[in-house]
Amino acid sequence: MTTPFKFVEWPCPAVGGDTRSEAALVFDRGRESRLLVIPPLFDEANKLRHTLVEVLRRLDASGIDGVLPDLPGCNESLAPLAEQTLENWRAAAAAASAHFRATGVLTVRSGALLRPPDVPGWDYAPQDGRKTLRSMIRARIIASREAGREEPRDAIEAKGRAEGITLAGWHIGPALFTALEAAELPTREDGVTIIEHETIGERPAWLRAEPDFDAAQADALAAIIAVAMRQPE
Amino acid sequence: MTAQTSAQTDPTGPARSTIDETLRAILRDVLGLSSERAAQLTPDSGLFGHLPELDSQAVADLLTEMEDRFEIIIEDDEIDGDHLETYGGLLALAEAKTATR
Numbered sequence: 001m002t003t004p005f006k007f008v009e010w011p012c013p014a015v016g017g018d019t020r021s022e023a024a025l026v027f028d029r030g031r032e033s034r035l036l037v038i039p040p041l042f043d044e045a046n047k048l049r050h051t052l053v054e055v056l057r058r059l060d061a062s063g064i065d066g067v068l069p070d071l072p073g074c075n076e077s078l079a080p081l082a083e084q085t086l087e088n089w090r091a092a093a094a095a096a097s098a099h100f101r102a103t104g105v106l107t108v109r110s111g112a113l114l115r116p117p118d119v120p121g122w123d124y125a126p127q128d129g130r131k132t133l134r135s136m137i138r139a140r141i142i143a144s145r146e147a148g149r150e151e152p153r154d155a156i157e158a159k160g161r162a163e164g165i166t167l168a169g170w171h172i173g174p175a176l177f178t179a180l181e182a183a184e185l186p187t188r189e190d191g192v193t194i195i196e197h198e199t200i201g202e203r204p205a206w207l208r209a210e211p212d213f214d215a216a217q218a219d220a221l222a223a224i225i226a227v228a229m230r231q232p233e
Numbered sequence: 234m235t236a237q238t239s240a241q242t243d244p245t246g247p248a249r250s251t252i253d254e255t256l257r258a259i260l261r262d263v264l265g266l267s268s269e270r271a272a273q274l275t276p277d278s279g280l281f282g283h284l285p286e287l288d289s290q291a292v293a294d295l296l297t298e299m300e301d302r303f304e305i306i307i308e309d310d311e312i313d314g315d316h317l318e319t320y321g322g323l324l325a326l327a328e329a330k331t332a333t334r
Contacts, residue, residue, distance in 0.1 A: 207263050
């Protein structure tokens with residue numbers, strides 16, 4: 001038996017200490033096992049979204065509730081992206097975990113940088129902050145070169161740290177830029193398993209130039225999670 | 234399915250054919266090509282500037298993936314249009330970087 005997904009609002013900590021409403025896509029029948037998904041940052045969130053919703057759909061059929069929240073400044077959020085910080089995104093991920101009573105957390109790619117503490121789960125193909133920025137800065141260098149402008153990486157990085165910068169259409173504020181440069185993957189606590197992409201197989205969705213969906217990948221991810229989370233009732 | 238060309242019979246030698254195969258696999262992943270289509274890429278096959286879906290971000294991701302799979306670092310000033318415009322140009326970049334690894 002499957003549940004249609006719904007969009008709900010949840011109270012999310014905002015930069016500056018307020019709380020604002022953000023959206024979350026949920027499969028929620030109040031079951032014991034509840035998975036929170038922290039998506040990748042920036043463009044990879046778009047490329048992975050279809051896959052992640054399909055993972056949640058499969059888990060729903062296996063008796064596991066699922067939540068895919070919007071982080072402030074991302075997806076449907078009305079908060080300005082340029083004002084977001086890594087620290088506040090971490091607070092938002094932790095607040096979502098508490099609000100939705102997650103019993104497991106799946107982070108995807110750079111989403112691993114936001115992993116809430118104290119909940120077991122999986123990091124799928126985690127990527128650190130420096131690598132996330134590296135590719136986006138390179139995209140800007142290539143685009144500038146195509147437009148006949150030379151923009152050295154040093155100059156882009158200095159601007160990013162001082163006043164923030166738009167990379168591949170994403171406006172990254174100075175605090176977020178600086179924090180991402182230094183953001184390493186968290187040391188693995190007990191209960192957190194890294195899922196390398198080789199385990200899932202086929203072409204990585206984040207590498208595709210256009211959004212794509214591979215049902216076999218959703219099957220493989222959901223199977224790993226369902227086996228571990230399903231209640232032995 | 235078509236048989237893989239064995240390294241022994243490949244006149245370009247095993248090292249070079251491995252780079253070629255890996256690069257085709259990366260392009261297959263980035264562009265969503267079938268293995269058959271990826272195998273049909275020729276040195277003259279157009280890439281950046283020829284395929285609308287291959288925008289600057291996709292090219293940047295492609296270069297980052299090449300760095301990971303070939304264990305190389307591609308400096309920004311080494312990336313010029315000639316390397317990105319055709320499959321042959323990209324292969325030449327991969328071969329040059331792996332040779333000096």
